[in-house]
Amino acid sequence: MPFVHRFTVPFADTDLAGIVHFANYFRYMENAEHAFVRSLGYSIHQEHDGLWIGWPRVAAECRFEAPLRFEDEVEVEVTARAPRRKSVTYEFRIRRVSPGPEVVAATGTMTAVCVALERENGAMRAVPIPADFLARLAERVNSTGG
Amino acid sequence: MPFVHRFTVPFADTDLAGIVHFANYFRYMENAEHAFVRSLGYSIHQEHDGLWIGWPRVAAECRFEAPLRFEDEVEVEVTARAPRRKSVTYEFRIRRVSPGPEVVAATGTMTAVCVALERENGAMRAVPIPADFLARLAERVNSTGG
Amino acid sequence: MPFVHRFTVPFADTDLAGIVHFANYFRYMENAEHAFVRSLGYSIHQEHDGLWIGWPRVAAECRFEAPLRFEDEVEVEVTARAPRRKSVTYEFRIRRVSPGPEVVAATGTMTAVCVALERENGAMRAVPIPADFLARLAERVNSTGG
Amino acid sequence: MPFVHRFTVPFADTDLAGIVHFANYFRYMENAEHAFVRSLGYSIHQEHDGLWIGWPRVAAECRFEAPLRFEDEVEVEVTARAPRRKSVTYEFRIRRVSPGPEVVAATGTMTAVCVALERENGAMRAVPIPADFLARLAERVNSTGG
Numbered sequence: 001m002p003f004v005h006r007f008t009v010p011f012a013d014t015d016l017a018g019i020v021h022f023a024n025y026f027r028y029m030e031n032a033e034h035a036f037v038r039s040l041g042y043s044i045h046q047e048h049d050g051l052w053i054g055w056p057r058v059a060a061e062c063r064f065e066a067p068l069r070f071e072d073e074v075e076v077e078v079t080a081r082a083p084r085r086k087s088v089t090y091e092f093r094i095r096r097v098s099p100g101p102e103v104v105a106a107t108g109t110m111t112a113v114c115v116a117l118e119r120e121n122g123a124m125r126a127v128p129i130p131a132d133f134l135a136r137l138a139e140r141v142n143s144t145g146g
Numbered sequence: 147m148p149f150v151h152r153f154t155v156p157f158a159d160t161d162l163a164g165i166v167h168f169a170n171y172f173r174y175m176e177n178a179e180h181a182f183v184r185s186l187g188y189s190i191h192q193e194h195d196g197l198w199i200g201w202p203r204v205a206a207e208c209r210f211e212a213p214l215r216f217e218d219e220v221e222v223e224v225t226a227r228a229p230r231r232k233s234v235t236y237e238f239r240i241r242r243v244s245p246g247p248e249v250v251a252a253t254g255t256m257t258a259v260c261v262a263l264e265r266e267n268g269a270m271r272a273v274p275i276p277a278d279f280l281a282r283l284a285e286r287v288n289s290t291g292g
Numbered sequence: 293m294p295f296v297h298r299f300t301v302p303f304a305d306t307d308l309a310g311i312v313h314f315a316n317y318f319r320y321m322e323n324a325e326h327a328f329v330r331s332l333g334y335s336i337h338q339e340h341d342g343l344w345i346g347w348p349r350v351a352a353e354c355r356f357e358a359p360l361r362f363e364d365e366v367e368v369e370v371t372a373r374a375p376r377r378k379s380v381t382y383e384f385r386i387r388r389v390s391p392g393p394e395v396v397a398a399t400g401t402m403t404a405v406c407v408a409l410e411r412e413n414g415a416m417r418a419v420p421i422p423a424d425f426l427a428r429l430a431e432r433v434n435s436t437g438g
Numbered sequence: 439m440p441f442v443h444r445f446t447v448p449f450a451d452t453d454l455a456g457i458v459h460f461a462n463y464f465r466y467m468e469n470a471e472h473a474f475v476r477s478l479g480y481s482i483h484q485e486h487d488g489l490w491i492g493w494p495r496v497a498a499e500c501r502f503e504a505p506l507r508f509e510d511e512v513e514v515e516v517t518a519r520a521p522r523r524k525s526v527t528y529e530f531r532i533r534r535v536s537p538g539p540e541v542v543a544a545t546g547t548m549t550a551v552c553v554a555l556e557r558e559n560g561a562m563r564a565v566p567i568p569a570d571f572l573a574r575l576a577e578r579v580n581s582t583g584g
Contacts, residue, residue, distance in 0.1 A: 011326055011336070012319050012461060014454040016191065016508055018268040021450050022203040023172040027304050030169070034303055038363070044303070045162065045362055057168040061207030069268065070337055070454055071330070122164040122215070157472055157482070158313050158465045162306040162362055169304060173450045180449055184509070190449070191508055216308055216483055217476070308483065310560040314495040315464040322461070337454065349460045353499030361560070414456040414507070 002077040002093075003039055003140075005032035009072045019067035025106050026060055029092045032076035033110065036090075040136040048130040055112035056124065058087065062108035066096065073098035074105070080141050083134060086126045087113040148223040148239075149185055149286075151178035155218045165213035171252050172206055175238045178222035179256065182236075186282040194276040201258035202270065204233065208254035212242065219244035220251070226287050229280060232272045233259040294369040294385075295331055295432075297324035301364045311359035317398050318352055321384045324368035325402065328382075332428040340422040347404035348416065350379065354400035358388065365390035366397070372433050375426060378418045379405040440515040440531075441477055441578075443470035447510045457505035463544050464498055467530045470514035471548065474528075478574040486568040493550035494562065496525065500546035504534065511536035512543070518579050521572060524564045525551040 007028075015021040037044050044055050068074060077093040094106040115124040129137075153174075161167040183190050190201050214220060223239040240252040261270040275283075299320075307313040329336050336347050360366060369385040386398040407416040421429075445466075453459040475482050482493050506512060515531040532544040553562040567575075 008327075010319065010323050011453060012322065012459050015449060016452040016454070016456045017200045017202065017263060017270075018454045019202065022206060023169050023176070023450060026169040026172060027302065030304060031302050034363075035300075043363060054163045056163065056165065056213065057210050059207070059209045060168060061205070063205045064203050067202065067268075067270070071326075071335060117163060122213075124163075124213070154473075156465065156469050157307060158315060158468065160308040161303060162308070162310045164308045167304050173448065176450060177448050180509075181446075189509060217472075217481060309492045309494065309555060309562075311494065314498060315461050315468070318461040318464060346455045348455065348457070348505065349502050351499070351501045352460060353497070355497045356495050359494065359560075359562070409455060414505075416455075416505070 002079045003032070003036040005035040005076045005078065007031070007074055007076075009068055009070055009074060011070050014070050019069055022062070022064060025062050025064070025094060025108065026110075028074070028076055028094060029060070029062070029090070029108055029110055032078045032092060033090050033112075036078040036080075040133070040140060042133050042136070048133075051116040051127065053127075053130065054115050054117045054124065055088075056115060058111050058113050060108065060110045062106050064106050066103045066105045068094075068096055068105050072096050080137055082141055083129060083137050085128050087111055088129070088137065148225045149178070149182040151181040151222045151224065153177070153220055153222075155214055155216055155220060157216050160216050165215055168208070168210060171208050171210070171240060171254065172256075174220070174222055174240060175206070175208070175236070175254055175256055178224045178238060179236050179258075182224040182226075186279070186286060188279050188282070194279075197262040197273065199273070199276065200261050200263045200270065201234075202261060204257050204259050206254065206256045208252050210252050212249045212251045214240075214242055214251050218242050226283055228287055229275060229283050231274050233257055234275070234283065294371045295324070295328040297327040297368045297370065299323070299366055299368075301360050301362055301366060303362050306362050311361055314354070314356060317354050317356070317386060317400065318402075320366070320368055320386060321352070321354070321382070321400055321402055324370045324384060325382050325404075328370040328372075332425070332432060334425050334428070340425075343408040343419065345419070345422065346407050346409045346416065347380075348407060350403050350405050352400065352402045354384075354398050356398050358395045358397045360386075360388055360397050364388050372429055374433055375421060375429050377420050379403055380421070380429065440517045441470070441474040443473040443514045443516065445469070445512055445514075447506055447508055447512060449508050452508050457507055460500070460502060463500050463502070463532060463546065464548075466512070466514055466532060467498070467500070467528070467546055467548055470516045470530060471528050471550075474516040474518075478571070478578060480571050480574070486571075489554040489565065491565075491568065492553050492555045492562065493526075494553060496549050496551050498546065498548045500544050502544050504541045504543045506532075506534055506543050510534050518575055520579055521567060521575050523566050525549055526567070526575065 013024045079091045081089045089111045159170045225237045227235045235257045305316045371383045373381045381403045451462045519527045527549045
């Protein structure tokens with residue numbers, strides 16, 4: 001089963017067309033990714049072996065299939081594809097579950113690269129995904145067929 | 147020459163990694179699209195022949211190549227691909243021009259479909275792009291080789 | 293007891309100083325207000341007697357006492373002051389509950405006026421708060437000493 | 439004369455009521471503050487004598503007088519009140535200048551405290567405003583009667 005993150009659409013996310021502004025779907029995907037990472041016992045922003053690890057995105061895309069509106073109940077499914085040594089690609093399915101009938105509002109993907117952050121000057125360099133996190137991720141991928 | 151939209155990165159667009167949050171790149175692309183449409187004498191949200199016209203997105207993607215930071219000077223190039231009857235695809239190149247040297251921070255595309263909006267109930271249906279706007283867009287595409 | 297709305301601080305709400313950007317506290321207050329209104333069986337954006345009702349703000353203020361950071365667990369307490377005929381003032385207390393010890397991160401108020409919205413042209417005019425909603429609100433104020 | 443910052447209202451800043459969402463007014467005030475500080479030859483986020491200086495807000499408030507809409511042309515006037523040793527209060531007047539007639543959309547204030555940031559752990563402590571910046575600010579306050 002993919003990981004599922006649930007939320008209610010906030011008022012501020014809508015625009016004058018009466019629907020959720022499309023840029024917010026990327027925040028929804030990220031929030032679901034971060035909740036998924038927390039469910040594995042990690043944070044996407046933490047210290048590993050004395051390095052601050054971050055996950056800047058190298059690519060993101062979304063296909064919008066049905067609008068979301070204020071107070072819709074939404075579920076975002078997250079699946080991690082088989083991770084590479086320094087990057088992970090996540091797949092997302094954003095579903096409106098209420099008011100019904102349930103529809104897929106959007107599908108998307110996001111690729112994030114694992115970097116060590118130099119906090120003094122903001123420099124970033126790609127590093128191998130920490131082994132313990134990679135192991136938890138791989139376990140999850142296997143269990144979900146992701 | 148592609149249309150170019152310029153701005154300075156606002157503080158609120160950065161995140162704790164010290165760089166612009168990736169979801170904001172989609173707002174940057176949209177702001178450039180809208181400035182481009184204004185440069186043609188139109189607005190992306192206006193009445194044509196008694197219908198309210200809107201342009202919801204059906205797809206958007208971005209490849210992130212270099213980070214943007216607070217107070218960077220940025221230029222977004224917009225090129226319209228040959229428009230279809232009811233939709234347009236825009237291509238974007240986001241460049242950091244200061245502090246130098248100039249780099250491409252991201253490239254992306256966005257496809258928007260022309261809809262008539264029922265303002266009372268928020269319903270939307272795809273309609274042909276208004277002829278006068280389509281003519282201005284085609285003219286611009288031809289002059290830019292877009 | 294005041295109504296309490298809980299959430300986890302999203303990554304995108306932080307800024308380069310590593311803390312939640314102050315403008316987001318106003319969204320947090322609004323989200324809590326809207327959850328409170330839903331808890332009374334209403335929506336802040338709905339039809340009453342053939343009018344679309346909205347609640348634009350006439351004033352908002354916030355005093356920031358302690359920073360919030362990514363993944364903090366937050367509770368927002370909402371109290372409605374005795375409502376007036378066409379407007380309501382809400383008081384908010386934003387508390388960080390994890391990681392501990394618990395602290396008050398901010399306190400604020402927001403005054404919203406009840407308006408009828410003309411959806412065709414966006415015009416708004418102040419109207420009396422619908423009687424049934426006012427009754428539920430007053431009941432809640434009395435039970436909380438708000 | 440107060441410092442004036444100009445911009446065009448972006449689409450993403452509107453909400454389903456067809457007007458700019460109120461939380462964005464606080465970003466507008468901040469953008470104007472930062473442009474004002476740049477006009478003095480400084481940045482609100484920079485190194486002074488080996489310390490990273492930041493300006494977290496301790497209070498912000500806004501009174502909303504007229505709505506702003508998509509593509510409105512807006513001017514934000516910034517006035518610094520006589521600065522204190524470790525904090526500054528800015529006053530803002532947000533005016534819609536087009537489409538006319540010109541109206542005051544909102545007025546607000548923001549108080550920011552000068553802190554030294556420990557970038558490794560995010561700790562902040564209030565410090566005296568750097569003398570050179572304080573001098574430029576005081577000069578500006580005197581010349582504007584602010």
